[in-house]
Amino acid sequence: MPVFQVNTNVCLEDKADFLSQASSLVASALGKPESYVMVQLNDNQSMSFAGTSEPLAFCTLKSLGLSTTQTADISQQICSFLNAQCGIDTARIYIEFAAPERAMFGWDGRTF
Numbered sequence: 001m002p003v004f005q006v007n008t009n010v011c012l013e014d015k016a017d018f019l020s021q022a023s024s025l026v027a028s029a030l031g032k033p034e035s036y037v038m039v040q041l042n043d044n045q046s047m048s049f050a051g052t053s054e055p056l057a058f059c060t061l062k063s064l065g066l067s068t069t070q071t072a073d074i075s076q077q078i079c080s081f082l083n084a085q086c087g088i089d090t091a092r093i094y095i096e097f098a099a100p101e102r103a104m105f106g107w108d109g110r111t112f
Contacts, residue, residue, distance in 0.1 A: 001105055001112060002026050002063040003038045010055045010086045011044040018085055025081055029074045030063055049092050056092040057082050064112055066099035 004026045012018050019039050027034035049056040059078060074097075079090040102112040 001036055001038075001107060002030055002032055002061065003040070005040045005042070005060045006057055006082070007042045007045055007047065007059070008055070008057040008082075008086060008088065009043075009045050009047040009053055010057075010088065012041070012086065015041055015043070021085065022081065025077060026061070029077050030066070030070070032063070049094075054092065055086060055088040057086065057088050058094045058096075060096045060098065062098040062100060062105075064100065064102055064105060066097060071097045
């Protein structure tokens with residue numbers, strides 16, 4: 001059930017390609033089937049960071065069973081991806097990680 005949300009002030013031309021590559025990245029980074037990965041892109045947003053509107057991103061990654069031992073490596077992978085795809089300096093990217101309890105995440109009319 002990984003859910004990866006990207007909010008950025010960068011306007012992306014090929015959203016479908018971005019979503020596809022982000023989905024593959026998340027599945028690989030988490031070692032989970034891509035068939036469970038959801039990606040949401042909110043580009044061209046009005047945002048600022050450190051008092052400027054230079055390219056930036058705020059992301060969230062939620063996944064059942066996500067461990068704190070994984071987050072540093074995943075952070076590096078996501079920041080590298082956003083830098084390559086969007087031209088965002090990695091120092092202008094925040095990522096919030098969350099690992100909800102299985103009973104607190106629903107899917108297909110039930111919870112995990």
